[in-house]
Amino acid sequence: MTTRRLALALVALLSSCADEEAPPAAPGGDPTTLAVIEDMNPAPDVLEVNLEARASMHTYGSNPPTPVWAYNGAVPGPLLSARVGDRLVARFTNRLPEPTTIHWHGIRLPADMDGSPMVRPPILPGDSYRYEFTLKDPGLYWFHPHVRSDIQVQRGLYGALLVRGPGEPESDDERILMLDDVRLKADGSLAEFLDDRSKMMGREGNTLLINGAVTPTLRFRPGALVRLRLVNTANGRFFHLRLPGLSWRVLGSDGGFFPEPYDAERVLITPGERYDLMVRMPSTAGAIDLLNEPYERGHESAHDPVMKVATFLVEGAPVERELPLPGSFSAPEALAPREPTFSLRFNEEFLPDGELRFTVNGKAHPDVPMTMVERDSIHAFDVINDSDMDHPFHLHGFFFQVLARNGAPEPPARLLNKDTILLPAKQSLRLISRFDEPGMWMYHCHILEHAELGMMGEIHVH
Ligand code: C2O
């Protein structure tokens, strides 16, 4: 912690994209500050960074220091901030005692840059790899390993990749909040074991985190219009967030904005998903707890307690003028509906020896039959959940749009390019994607224990 180069996440934003789109800076002393990374390339449209995965120490709140694995020694890893059209060059070195990769979650890129161990072999201890690709789409993305991801992500390997676009809405304050949880033992170390419930539900921690901080206090000015860009990086926990007395304006998720943003008291963010929210702070000083409320995702998970994630402290001089909440955004190009050409059925089963496994079309990865589609084709497909619990479905390399949920057409006001979506128990989604990049692309449940226990497959674009 002491030698880490820390500065405000928003200072990082300002320095890497010094233009009028940069958001205003936040007040100092914020425990949710993300680590800064140095851009090694003077070209304004190239972000070139050195990333290293290595063992480090991180202190979670008032607990004893925890041995972690981290990018450049920081949990979360450093914020990578760029603009649409920029090229990202990440010179990566693996200083872990085991193989790893970096997967750039949500980014449309060439298959050999995707970090999938099915496309190219993982990076061995001591080895390096140069990831390089163009950032085509605005949004908040994130990066994490795709080898033993349940272990490696849990140990602290994850970071945010922000891609700013031309049409960013105006706000008084903007924060990136990486939601996570860890299960800490009394000595500060991470509980490594997987009990039966962790296998079934995905590992849930006893300590909730925002940007690696435990129940931090975030400071805002009275009346401020605050934009929160959230990503759920937890292995299994769903975040169901509420700010009592305030309401969220839901701007968008994953790779864009809703044509018609909507207001909600609670927002559910499942593992891997991002949400882009705005909230107006009260005009008078005070404190509001950000709460994570229970959500029934199967196996009686609704009985979990309400947990505090952070305190929002409203203080200081009120903002001078009230910025308006965004009311609409231009819609993304809608892919024309068509009949589905394949379906992916998700299930859980106990083998005769009592072992639990998670399946796609009756098989556990790597035995799931590959789906073949032609390059540049557009396919509708069904994802169906036959199991008794929810699974967040994630597709690599492409966005999808929702055509229907359980047969009911998705309203045009909710048209959105997504890469991760909740597939609730016993329900189905009809999705549509343009498969415009050749190669082998993974899809899986983003509850990382489920993915590692078989709920994963590949689409081969040829
Ligand atoms: Cu964020 Cu294949 O995962």
Ligand code: CU
């Ligand atoms: Cu799952």
